[in-house]
Amino acid sequence: MTCERRPYADPYVTGACLGLVLLAAFVITGRGLGASGAFATTAAGLTHAIAPAQAEANPYFARYLAGDGPWRDWLLFEIGGVALGGAVSAWAAGRLRGQIERGPGARSPARLVLGFAGGAVMGLGAVLARGCTSGLALTGGALLSVGAWLFMLAAFAGAYLAAPVLRRVWR
């Protein structure tokens, strides 16, 4: 076994492969990929487990409780696959190792706090937009959805507006 960490693959080749995976999802199931929906269905399911009446009365969570219920959700299984595929790929390339990745301007505790805070802000944005970079931008982008392209432009604008403020954290 070699412990050498291999460099990342070419972005155009991996992007094209990702496109073929997305196309396969369209052809096999008639739906695209996603991520934020798995977080939403988990939030709805946990709320329902603790306070069933409140969850069912909540107009946002109620949608995830309908049909087969919050735990038998396509995106929840898909995101489990994402973690599995990411772990296997990292292991095969010698990149699987415990670490807290951070920019030179943030110590590890600060990085974790900022990661959590940034994640929470993304959660708010993803609820409002009904999706994230995977389910809305990628999937909708390929299907030429107006909302997907609007979201993509808005997200890049938001990130570029916030980036100068965070320069000392990352650079």
Place this chain on the structure above:
Amino acid sequence: MTAPWIDGDTSAAGLAIAVGCGAAFGAALERAGLGSARKLVGQFYGTDLTVLKVMLSAIVVAMLGAFWLGQLGVLDLARVAVPETWLAPQLVGGVVFGAGMAIAGLCPGTSCVAAASGRGDGLAVMLGMFSGVLVTGLAFAPLRALYEATARGPLTLSAWLGVPYGAVVLAVVAIALAGFGIAERIERPA
């Protein structure tokens, strides 16, 4: 048989395919290096435009595939779910989401890849994302007016602009190629 082949996506077969598609998706993100927050934020500082290159190549390949399989009658595009357009919440939500991405250094999908490849910061972003969705869901009432504003249904660029599907496809390919050229120029050290 005309695709899509599976209708009930929460059948046992549908969920097995979900795991398979997810695994391939996660592996592609990991290979591209997008499980790394420092690599991902390079996009916003002009040092590493992997995010743009991966996203646009993926969109172009899937878009061309869907278009041509539709033209050939292999894929029934009427049965492929186009994400719905809600102008105001997607504009506001997009800006908020983007700011969160610059703070977190990862997006929801790549945070799962980061955590799965051993990164504690990826796990922190996942927990934050979950908390954000949970709190927003619990405090949904004041956001509902914005959430349900300006519904446009599954509107496509071609329907909105009144331009043929193929012409929009061609335009997106041209924009992507121009984007790749600009990305390579930005990355090259001055």
